[in-house]
Amino acid sequence: MSIKVYIYKSFERFWHWMQAFLIFFLAATGFEIHGSYVFFGYQNAVEYHNIAAYAFIILIVFAIFWHFSTGEWKQYLPTVRNLRAQVNFYLLGIFKNAPHPTKKSVLSKLNPLQKLVYLGLKILVIPVMVLSGLLYMYYRYPQQAGIEGLRIESLEPIAIIHTAGAFLLIAFIITHLYLITTGHTITSNLKAMITGYEDIEEEDDYEENAENEKIIEEESSDIADESTENKSETESETENKI
Ligand code: HEM
Numbered sequence: 001m002s003i004k005v006y007i008y009k010s011f012e013r014f015w016h017w018m019q020a021f022l023i024f025f026l027a028a029t030g031f032e033i034h035g036s037y038v039f040f041g042y043q044n045a046v047e048y049h050n051i052a053a054y055a056f057i058i059l060i061v062f063a064i065f066w067h068f069s070t071g072e073w074k075q076y077l078p079t080v081r082n083l084r085a086q087v088n089f090y091l092l093g094i095f096k097n098a099p100h101p102t103k104k105s106v107l108s109k110l111n112p113l114q115k116l117v118y119l120g121l122k123i124l125v126i127p128v129m130v131l132s133g134l135l136y137m138y139y140r141y142p143q144q145a146g147i148e149g150l151r152i153e154s155l156e157p158i159a160i161i162h163t164a165g166a167f168l169l170i171a172f173i174i175t176h177l178y179l180i181t182t183g184h185t186i187t188s189n190l191k192a193m194i195t196g197y198e199d200i201e202e203e204d205d206y207e208e209n210a211e212n213e214k215i216i217e218e219e220s221s222d223i224a225d226e227s228t229e230n231k232s233e234t235e236s237e238t239e240n241k242i
Pocket residue numbers: 023024026027029030031033034035046049050053054056057129130132133134136137138159160162163165166169170
């Protein structure tokens with residue numbers, strides 16, 4: 001049986017959709033700057049890309065504050081538990097209608113594969129994009145101010161790193177869009193990120209766990225009874241001998 005659980009808080013949903021929009025917009029304007037196509041016009045694309053980049057940095061600051069003040073950062077602590085089952089599910093099980101190997105809950109919203117990928121985005125890909133983007137933006141500024149520490153002689157390495165990160169993010173977006181459709185129903189994950197509520201199969205689990213706990217309790221009390229019986233038998237035998 002499934003129950004409706006409020007899983008994504010309002011700030012979380014706002015942050016998710018703003019981030020999605022900004023990354024999409026940064027990619028669209030970025031690849032125009034790269035020369036892949038013409039849409040806004042080069043000069044406008046550069047201007048829009050810079051504005052969106054500042055908005056993205058502000059959003060990141062708020063998101064970091066939210067993650068630490070709510071303790072939600074713990075959701076991203078990586079684990080190998082169930083990782084292989086999750087990979088097998090995406091590679092094979094999903095095509096045979098196998099059940100999801102990881103059950104979602106308020107305290108654990110992400111499966112082990114999501115934990116790894118999202119953590120990688122948060123601590124590696126996005127920081128690299130922000131840093132390389134800022135270096136791109138302020139190229140020559142540090143040298144002009146006499147800061148020799150960076151010693152970047154050419155824009156090329158920064159451009160290559162920034163573009164490689166952009167391709168990685170595009171690959172992530174495509175995979176993410178596909179995986180959104182793999183919830184209980186084709187739209188359940190999407191609806192959850194819009195409304196905050198998700199249907200979670202917890203009742204069965206809960207009952208199953210409760211049932212198991214009951215059996216374990218009964219078994220352990222049986223064992224305890226048996227051992228008291230044995231103990232009293234031995235005691236009475238000893239008494240008889242005396
Ligand atoms: C805070 C984050 C970011 C900052 C500060 C930033 C900044 C910049 C700057 C200054 C440029 C060069 C513009 C010019 O030539 O005048 C640029 C180019 C570019 N950006 Fe970003 N950007 C950021 C995030 C992103 C993201 C998230 C993506 C993609 C998803 C992206 C994709 C690109 C691409 C593809 C280029 C063209 C690179 C090239 O051809 O050399 N950027 N970015």
